[in-house]
Amino acid sequence: MKKRVLSLLIAAALVIASLGVMGAAAAEGEQPTVKLLAQAQSFDMNEDIVAKMLYEATGLSVEYSNWNDEKALVLEISSGTEYDAVMLTANLFQQMKNAKALKDISGLLENHQDIKDAISEKGWYYVTEDGAVYGIPNVDDAVYTGGLGYREDIFAENDISADVETIDDFYNLLVEIKDKTGLIPLTGSSAVEAVIASGFGLSYDFVVDEETDEIKSWLRNPGMKEYLVWMNKVYNEGLIDIDWPVNNGDTINNKMSTGAAVMTYAAHWSPLNWVNALRESGDEDAYFDQIVPLADANGKRHIAVSNGVSNVWCVPATASDERTEYFLNVVASRLQEDVYWMFNDGYEGTHYYFDENHYPIPIQPIFNDDMKNGDKYQIGRNQYVHPFSWMARVHKTQVQWDAFYDANSKAAYYGFEGKPLTFASFPEYAEYYGALNTLCNDYFKQVIAGTESIDSYDDFVAEWEASGGVELEAAATEWYHANPGLVEMARESYSPYNSIFGYEIN
Amino acid sequence: MANKRKGAAFGLTAGERVFEFVNTFILIVIGLMMLLPFLQMASKSFSGETAVLTGNVWFWPVDFQTGTYKYVLRESQFWSSLKVSVIVTILGTAGAMIITCLTAYPLSKTWLYGRKFFVFLFVFCMLFSGGMVPSYILMKAIGFVNTMKVLIIPGMLGIYNMILLKNFFEEIPEALEESAQLDGAGSLRTLISIVLPMSLPAIATIGLFYAVGYWDNYMTGLIYIQKPEYKPLQLYLYELVVETQHVDNAGNPKTMEALEDAALNTESIRSATIMLTCVPIMCVYPFLQKYFVKGLRVGSVKG
Structure with missing residues (x-):
């Protein structure tokens, strides 16, 4: 009896299996x-x-x-x-x-x-x-998201030139904006504002030191101290937003949309909402253009791009x-x-x-x-089609396209700089990076606002080292030596928009 | 103390008046702290985009519009998630009430054999859970991942709620139950006809806890649901809000495409989605409030 049941079961299983095969055969080609x-x-x-x-x-x-x-x-x-x-x-x-x-x-x-x-x-x-x-x-693809967006209409109206190269040019620009318009020349919230920091030779928080071939923090770069002193100076002189240390996305949007401030960091998708708001409230000519990172003492502009996988x-x-x-x-x-x-x-x-x-x-x-x-x-991503097809997505409105084109054609002219630690994947990175980043940002903002003196810089660096900075640098260097290709690839400066936009400043 | 109170039967003492005043004041402040953000959210959802962006919206809509609601209600994912949340909340709350009552009632009986052991087991599990890894493996092994079951069944016995109900059952005079039993009622009949009707305030409270818990739960969906058709409303909302956080943390940008897309979903649209997510569960409250008040009155007459 048992045997019969078993054989029946096997037979049933076979029938079902063959039905499955038939089903599969029927669907062949699809x-x-x-x-x-x-x-x-x-x-x-x-x-x-x-x-x-x-x-x-x-x-x-x-x-x-x-x-x-x-x-x-x-x-x-x-x-x-x-x-x-x-x-x-x-x-x-x-x-x-x-x-x-x-x-x-x-x-x-x-x-x-x-x-x-x-x-x-x-x-x-x-x-x-x-x-x-x-x-x-x-x-x-290496795409430059944007530098400082400035009110082109206000510049034109007051005969202000946006043609700035060095940090001194930029300082004069801030003074000129303040004198001629009485508005906040520059608002923002970043501890390290990329366009300005570039003028001091700063690009990313961790870079390859060409002399020693090691990964070093930008705290080691003398430019960082100079940057902080400069920012504190313009803060004290009222050339940048008094709310700089406490601003957030909403307050910055608010200041740009109401016309209270003239410049701020602007990704190419940011100005659209500001322009709409300004025009709705009667500023018919409101428009934005871009200032890209300033040239450092060697004449190099450090233009950071999103670059990687x-x-x-x-x-x-x-x-x-x-x-x-x-x-x-x-x-x-x-x-x-x-x-x-x-x-x-x-x-x-x-x-x-x-x-x-x-x-x-x-x-x-x-x-x-x-x-x-x-x-x-x-x-x-199809490397041949993507840079072109993507242009439609940044062309949803003319305002966005102009910001994108302006930033990228200028940036393509000067050349991009990729982030060395883009592909970083070592345990110390996960362990220390976030906390150290916060530590730096807090300290930088305090120096900018003057609640902390720049004299404490060396003490701060010592605190940063003790909080894992040394370990992070050492681990990053070790990872770099083990994966030189990944770092090299991340730093590569080619962008498809170099050839598409043709190296021209418009 | 009692004498003093009697003396003040027709008026409050100075101390009591100060207490009343301070108490009312604090309660009003706390109430406003809850209400005002909600009110602002509602105002933003009905305001024009420019007004929101320029920070002109406080507690009343500026440039009134309903386009944001039309936009949200056109999104098919909103409707599909709403359906999931409604089903999960109704089935979940109903199931949870049944299981919680059936667990709490026997445990409220002091003569139950092994009662202490069972209570210990429950409390132990309330304080210590297996953690996410065993839970995920279990849910996957029993085929719950990516089904609506995972949103409903594991949450059906809230131990804290069960203990609350158990304590409430313990307060009910034993004599009432004994009289029912004399009339020939079994345990189940006693529970349904005597104990539950007398526990309506507790049941309404716990029912509300469960309903709000099921409605607000996005964590279970976050972990166990990958198929869009089983995504609950709160998870949909979570995704909408998370999208925009990439913009706020300018220092840590996600892909450029993600940032661009997030810029399209404006604050008014997010506010409208949040409002639409809150409203259904808020509608449940007034119906249950009836039981709270009734329950209190019943208590006072008997007391």
């Missing part, structure tokens, strides 16, 4: 749905119009889920996940790679020369270790080759030139058109309505 786990979004990535456009164009079915919590994500991946690929931040990517939780896709990539060609070498370098490739990188799409170590192949098919489809244009910017003629420079110009409001979330669907 690959199964690929399950992707992306970072959290405030919209449903499966319902967005871009998801539908992508399905129509590629015929590949994709189901998105989103992760929110890093710890939960690590648990999900390490406890055997159903997802075919996961989008990781650069930091998490390093952790997961070191924990051997990611699959080497180098072998499978051999059949996908199109994927290898589309993504820049920089990206591949970042995700490769000992010949093994651990993901599809989303490479950030922001995200990596990875395959969990437990995934089968078959499922990974399905995922790579999706990647390949999205990197195709026409598809890449389509999901980032929509359809030519419907969502955008090309102007005489062959820059894409969005057609509103349909571009904003349909393509708002397009960039979230990138899996790897």
Whole structure:
């Protein structure tokens, strides 16, 4: 009796299994749905119009889920996940790679020369270790987000020239603005205002010391002390906002939108709201232009850019080759030139058109309505198309485009400087960096506001060293010597906008 | 003390008057501290973008508009998350009340065999939990991850709430229950017909705790939910607000694309979303308040 039941069960299992095979055979030519786990979004990535456009164009079915919590994500991946690929931040990517939780896709990539060609070498370098490739990188092009935005209309009205090169020029500019307009010449809140600090030879908080070939903090640079003294001087003379140490995003927005201040740090997306507010309250000509970082004593301008790999799409170590192949098919489809244009910017003629420079110009409001979330669907960035297709996204309004173009064409002319520790992933970095950064910012602001004298600088450096500064510098240097390529890559100054905008100051 | 109070039956003593005054004053200040931020949020949600940006909005809308609400209500994720939150709150609260009552009632009986041991177990688990890693592995092993079950079932027994209810049950005179039992009622009948109706104030309070807890819970969703269709409303809100924090921390920017997108979602839109998220649960309160007042009166007459 038992035997009969058993044989019946096996027979049933076989029938079911063969049905499964038949089902699979019937669906041949159409690959199964690929399950992707992306970072959290405030919209449903499966319902967005871009998801539908992508399905129509590629015929590949994709189901998105989103992760929110890093710890939960690590648990999900390490406890055997159903997802075919996961989008990781650069930091998490390093952790997961070191924990051997990611699959080497180098072998499978051999059949996908199109994927290898589309993504820049920089990206591949970042995700490769000992010949093994651990993901599809989303490479950030070197783009300058912005310097000091100033009120072009006020400058013109008062015959003030924005043509400044050195820190002395800038000082004279502040005096001139104050004398002629009576407004706050410069508002802000940063302990280290990049445009000004550049005039003192400062770029990033940790840089490569060319003499010793070690990573050193900018506290070691004599320029830092000079910067703080200078900032304190202009603060005392009322040339920068009296609220500098206590300002925040809201108070700065408020001062720029009401016309109380003339200049502040402005990313290319910032001036739009200010211009709208100013025009609504009767300032018809309100407009912004950009001042880029000042030249230091050697005539060098330190223009910091976002430069690196922001995200990596990875395959969990437990995934089968078959499922990974399905995922790579999706990647390949999205990197195709026409598809890449389509999901980032929509359809030519419907969502955008090309102007005489062959820059894409969005057609509103349909571009904003349909393509708002397009960039979230990138899996790897097509190095040839991305810099161009992205121009439509920064051209949503003329104000934003002008700020973007102005900052980047100027910056392209002077050359960019990448952050050496962009890819830093060593334990001391996680342990000390944040606390030391806060320590510095607090002290700098106190010196700027005059509540702390610059005479205490050496004591402060000693306190900083005792709080982990020495350990961080040593660990950073050690990491740099072990990964010279990563630091070199991060410092690389090439930007696609160098060639697109043609090295010209407008 | 009692004599003094009797003497002041028709008027308050000077000390009491000062106390009343200070007490009222402090309560008003505390009340305003809760109310004003909410009022400003509401005003911002109905104000024009420029007015919000220039900091002109306080407690009354400036350049009144409802476009932000129309915008939020058009977002499909808002509706899908609202649906999840409503289902989770209703099923969760109902289930939680049943389980909590059924746990608290036996534990309120001093004659229950092993009562101390069980109470110890519960209190121990209230103070020490296994932590996130075992919880995640457990939820995944029993297939709860990425389902609505994970939002409802694990939160069904709040031990603190259970102990509150247990203490309330203990206050009910034993004689009442005995009389029911004399009439032939079993334990369940006694609980349903005698104990629960007498505990309405406690049940309303704890029900409100559970409902607000379920409604406001974003942490469970944050950890266990990856599929957009099971994302609760608070998680949606969390994501909206987190998006903008990338802008505020200019020193630590996320990707440029993320920053740009965040600039599109203005403060008015966020305020409107927050208002829409708060309103449904606020509507529940007046219905439960009835029971609070009734419960207090019942107590006073008997007392």
